[in-house]
Amino acid sequence: MTKQHKKKNKEKKKKKTKDTDIVSQTPPVSTTMLSSPTLAETLGDKLDYAGMLQDYLCKKIDDMAFSGPGNCVDKDDYHAWCIDDQGLVCDYMDKLLMKDLEFGTCDIVRRPFTAHDIAKWLLTCDETYDAFLQGLCAEFGGEVENAKAMLLAIINTPLFPPKHCYIRAKLLHESDPKKYSLVIGSLGFRQADGRIHWEYG
Numbered sequence: 001m002t003k004q005h006k007k008k009n010k011e012k013k014k015k016k017t018k019d020t021d022i023v024s025q026t027p028p029v030s031t032t033m034l035s036s037p038t039l040a041e042t043l044g045d046k047l048d049y050a051g052m053l054q055d056y057l058c059k060k061i062d063d064m065a066f067s068g069p070g071n072c073v074d075k076d077d078y079h080a081w082c083i084d085d086q087g088l089v090c091d092y093m094d095k096l097l098m099k100d101l102e103f104g105t106c107d108i109v110r111r112p113f114t115a116h117d118i119a120k121w122l123l124t125c126d127e128t129y130d131a132f133l134q135g136l137c138a139e140f141g142g143e144v145e146n147a148k149a150m151l152l153a154i155i156n157t158p159l160f161p162p163k164h165c166y167i168r169a170k171l172l173h174e175s176d177p178k179k180y181s182l183v184i185g186s187l188g189f190r191q192a193d194g195r196i197h198w199e200y201g
Contacts (some may be wrong), residue, residue: 029139031173052139078121079187081110082180090172090180096162103197107190110183113201118184125166125184131190148174165200 081091089099089110098104112118136147151171154160160168166184173182185200 012089053099077200078113078125078164078166079110080125080182080184081187082169082182084170084181085179090169092160092162092165092168093158096158097187099162101189101199103189103191103199106193109188109196110185111188111201112183112185121184125170129167129170130194132164 081089084090091110094106094108097105097108113121133144133147136151137144140147150169151160151167152175155168155171173180176183184201186198187198188196188198190196
């Protein structure tokens with residue numbers, strides 16, 4: 001091989017490596033964003049996720065909270081109460097709530113359901129409420145409004161029918177919707193070891 005041929009081969013090799021270098025370079029990435037989410041959308045997504053996570057954790061904590069005998073396993077079960085405009089709980093008296101319950105204690109814990117669960121059970125609860133009032137009217141005569149007035153007169157006394165938490169809460173809410181907010185959720189009793197026995201819900 002002559003010196004001239006060697007020189008030509010070296011030049012060809014150099015040219016090849018230059019060509020491959022050019023090919024292997026990545027094209028420049030555009031810095032303009034076509035459809036970036038707005039700040040509100042990003043925050044909204046994060047809040048939705050945080051809400052779902054909180055619901056999930058609450059359910060997990062409840063599952064671990066107390067697994068002793070008598071713990072409610074009926075997922076349709078619930079408790080209802082009102083919160084007034086001062087933030088005070090309006091419910092049956094504590095001694096009535098814990099009466100005749102194996103795990104009833106003076107340390108009562110209430111936890112509202114998620115908005116989704118409340119919406120799901122409101123229809124069933126309202127059917128119970130209407131049926132109860134109609135039953136009263138059928139038994140004692142009179143109008144529904146009179147039955148409501150009679151029940152409201154005894155709402156804060158031991159005379160109000162026990163185990164009718166939704167009827168009690170709904171009556172209170174209807175009597176002054178601005179003052180009383182209706183809440184549906186779980187009701188439990190904290191035990192001596194700190195665990196909560198969820199009696200309702």
